[in-house]
Amino acid sequence: xxxxxxxxxxxxxxxxxxxxxxxxxxxxxxxxxxxxxxxxxxxxxxxxxxxxxxxxxxxxxxxxxxxxxxxxxxxxxxxxxxxxxxxxxxxxxxxxxxxxxxxxxxxxxxxxxxxxxxxxxxxxxxxxxxxxxxxxxxxxxxxxxxxxxxxxxxxxxxxxxxxxxxxxxxxxxxxxxxxxxxxxxxxxxxxxxxxxxxxxxxxxxxxxxxxxxxxxxxxxxxxxxxxxxxxxxxxxxxxxxxxxxxxxxxxxxxxxxxxxxxxxxxxxxxxxxxxxxxxxxxxxxxxxxxxxxxxxxxxxxxxxxxxxxxxxxxxxxxxxxxxxxxxxxxxxxxxxxxxxxxxxxxxxxxxxxxxxxxxxxxx
Numbered sequence: 159x160x161x162x163x164x165x166x167x168x169x170x171x172x173x174x175x176x177x178x179x180x181x182x183x184x185x186x187x188x189x190x191x192x193x194x195x196x197x198x199x200x201x202x203x204x205x206x207x208x209x210x211x212x213x214x215x216x217x218x219x220x221x222x223x224x225x226x227x228x229x230x231x232x233x234x235x236x237x238x239x240x241x242x243x244x245x246x247x248x249x250x251x252x253x254x255x256x257x258x259x260x261x262x263x264x265x266x267x268x269x270x271x272x273x274x275x276x277x278x279x280x281x282x283x284x285x286x287x288x289x290x291x292x293x294x295x296x297x298x299x300x301x302x303x304x305x306x307x308x309x310x311x312x313x314x315x316x317x318x319x320x321x322x323x324x325x326x327x328x329x330x331x332x333x334x335x336x337x338x339x340x341x342x343x344x345x346x347x348x349x350x351x352x353x354x355x356x357x358x359x360x361x362x363x364x365x366x367x368x369x370x371x372x373x374x375x376x377x378x379x380x381x382x383x384x385x386x387x388x389x390x391x392x393x394x395x396x397x398x399x400x401x402x403x404x405x406x407x408x409x410x411x412x413x414x415x416x417x418x419x420x421x422x423x424x425x426x427x428x429x430x431x432x433x434x435x436x437x438x439x440x441x442x443x444x445x446x447x448x449x450x451x452x453x454x455x456x457x458x459x460x461x462x463x464x465x466x467x468x469x470x471x472x473x474x475x476x477x478x479x480x481x482x483x484x485x486x487x488x489x490x491x492x493x494x495x496x497x498x499x500x501x502x503x504x505x506x507x508x509x510x511x512x513x514x515x516x517x518x519x520x521x
Contacts, residue, residue, distance in 0.1 A: 169499070169500040169501070169511075232329065232334065232449040232450075232451070232453065232455065233271070233329065233449075233455035233456070233457070234271075234272070234326040234327060234328070234329060234455070234456075234457060234458070234468070234469065234470075235326070235327040235328075235329070235330075236271075236272060236324040236325070236326065236327070237324060237325035237326065237327050238324065238325050238473070239322055239323060239324040239325075239473070240322075240323055240473040241320060241321065241322050241323075242320075242321045242323065242475050242517055243278060243318055243319070243320055243321070243517065243518050243519060243520050243521065244267070244318065244319045244320075244321055244475060244516075244517055244518070245316060245317070245318050245319075245514045245515075245516050245517075245518045246264055246266050246300060246316070246317055246318075246319065246514055246515060247264065247281075247288075247300065247302065247314065247315045247316035247317050247513075247514045248262045248264065248302050248314070248315055248316070248500070248511060248512070248513055248514065249312065249313070249314040249316065249511065249512050249514075250262075250304070250307070250312070250313055250314075250500075250509055250510070250511040250512075251307075251310065251311070251312040251313075251509060251510045251511070252307040252308065252309055252310055252311050252312075252505075252507070252509050253309070253310070253505075253506070253507030253508050253509050253510070254309055254310070254506070254507040255309050255505070255506025255507040256306065256307060256308050256309055256504075256505075256506060257304075257306070257307040257502050257504070257505045257506075257509055258305070258306050258307075258502070258503055258504040258505070259305065259501075259502060259503025259504060260302075260303065260304035260305075260307065260313075260500075260501075260502050260503075261301070261302070261303050261304075261487075261500075261501050261502075262301070262302040262303075262315075262498070262499065262500045262501075262513075263299050263300070263301055263302075263485065263486060263487055263498060263499040263500075264299065264300045264302070264498045264513060264515070265293075265297050265298065265299050265300075265477070265478060265496040265497075265498070266290075266298050266299065266300050266319070267298070267319075267321065267475060267476050267477045267478065268292075268296075268297075268298040270476055270479070272323065272324045272325075272326050272470075272476075273321065273322065273323045273324070273475070273476050274321075274322045275319050275320065275321050275322070276319065276320045277317060277318075277319055277320075278318045278319060278320040278520075278521050279317070279318040279521040280316075280317050280318075281314060281315075281316045281317075282314065282315045282316070282317075283304075283312075283313040283314050283315065285304055285305070285306070285307065285311075285313045286302060286303070286304045286313045286314065286315040287302070287303050287304075287315075288300055288301065288302050288303075288315050288317070289301045289303075291486060293483065293484070293485060293486045293496065294483065294484040294486070294489060295349075295480050295482060295483035295484060295496070296346070296479065296480060297478050297480070297483055297496050299486060299496070300315075300317070301486075302315040307509075309506075309507075316514055318518060318521050321475045323473045323474065323475055323476065324473065325469075325470060325471050325472070325473055326458055326469055326470040327469055328467075328468040328469040329455075329457070329468065332377070332379035332468065333377050333379065334449050334450040335377070335378050335379050335447035335448065335449055335450075335455070336378050336447065336448055336449075336450070337378045337381075337428075337429060337430060337447065337448075338429075338430075338431065338446060338447065338448045338454060339448075340429050343431075347431055347446070347454075349480075349482065350426070350431035350432060350433050350446065350480075351426045351429060351431055352426070352482070353482075354422075354481040354482035354492075354494065355481065355482065355492060355493070355494045356400055356402050356403075356415075356416070356419050356494065357403070357419050357422050357423045357426070357481060358402075358403075358423060359422075359423045359424075359425075359426035359427040360427070361403075361404065361423070363404060364403060364404070364423050364424060364427050365427045367388075367424055367427070368385075368424050368425075368427035368428040369428075371384050371385050371388050371424065371428075372384030372385060372428075378430075378447050379447065379468070381428065381430075382425060382428075382430055382445050382447070383467055383468075385421060385424045385425055385428070386421060386459055386461070386467050388424075389417055389420050389421045389424070389461060390417075390461065390462070390465075392407055392410060393406050393407065393410060393411060393412050393416070393417050393420060394410060394411040394412075395411070395412070395413065395414055395417060395462040395463075396411045396412065396413065397413060398411075398412065398413050399413070400413065400415060400416055400419075401416060402416065402419065403416065403419050403420035403423045403424075406419070406420050407420060414440070414441065414461065414462045415434075415441060417461045417462050418434055418441055418442065418443045418461050419434075419481075421443050421459075421461050422434065422443055422481070425443075425445050430445055430446065430447070431445065431446035432444065432445045432446065433479055433480050433481060434479070434480065434481040434494070435458065435476060435478075435479050436476070436477045436478045436479070436495055437472070437474035437475060437476055437477060438474055438475065438477065438517070440472075440474065442458055442459065442460050442461065442466075442470065442472075443458070443459050443461055444456045444457060444458050444459070444479070445457055445459065457469075458470035460472075475517075478495060478496060481494045481495075482494070483495075483496040485497065485499065487499045487501065498513050498515070500513075
């Protein structure tokens with residue numbers, strides 16, 4: 159008798175396919191073809207994507223559009239743009255018995271000021287239905303539901319997204335930015351001041367460092383830059399498992415992700431919102447300041463490798479932003495990088511399945 163006889167099946171694939179690359183792969187543009195996680199866009203943009211496809215628009219670098227879509231005059235300016243195609247979804251085949259109540263969740267990248275996404279192609283079986291939701295933490299998620307598969311029957315729900323990602327140029331006048339007023343922040347922004355897995359801004363040693371670093375600097379920009387320089391000076395990048403900011407500072411070496419965690423923890427302890435930005439096989443940080451008119455802006459910084467503070471020369475597709483997510487299939491759980499997830503209510507024999515999370519050529 160199969161161990162799957164009349165039992166539910168739950169499979170969760172954490173971010174391991176991605177997270178293990180952090181700190182090991184320095185150049186995301188070289189590793190873009192290796193691994194990633196899925197993508198999507200809002201329904202209204204499908205027509206726009208069809209228009210570009212019909213008109214033969216497939217250029218890799220389109221600075222004109224990047225300038226056209228920019229409305230954040232006092233934030234990061236947008237530079238050259240690159241286009242990628244991202245395949246996301248699931249194929250599943252029932253075993254020698256039927257499967258009932260199949261439900262899969264696949265996080266997909268979403269629009270940001272420096273990134274736009276449109277649906278390029280869909281391949282969905284009649285038995286499958288897909289929806290798109292925004293999960294707690296702001297991550298877009300593709301939800302795939304298949305009510306029933308007969309023995310050996312196969313179903314698929316695979317979507318190719320077109321991703322247009324721009325470089326980010328440093329602001330022209332960093333001196334205008336100030337620390338945000340914590341009392342006036344909304345709940346969503348306050349989340350970027352709290353704790354996350356491997357990030358504890360309330361730790362006494364982190365708070366002491368936050369008070370010490372940048373105390374002689376006049377502007378908010380200079381204070382955050384002092385944190386950036388401190389982390390780059392005190393921690394040398396090396397391969398290895400996550401160990402947290404305190405261990406990274408004590409050892410003087412850590413993987414790239416722990417360098418990001420340390421920067422974010424100290425920023426949050428200084429009441430500067432900060433978060434992780436996840437791209438294929440890599441990550442970087444963002445911090446948040448307000449301009450002289452009280453409008454908030456996010457600014458990127460590359461913690462390890464070539465210096466890039468307040469700017470981002472890489473155009474790797476953004477998968478997720480944040481580092482504390484409550485997945486829709488288990489809101490009590492907290493994840494640094496939201497995982498894909500598959501559950502089957504009733505299954506007689508083990509099915510064959512595959513999640514798609516990869517860059518592909520233009521459809």
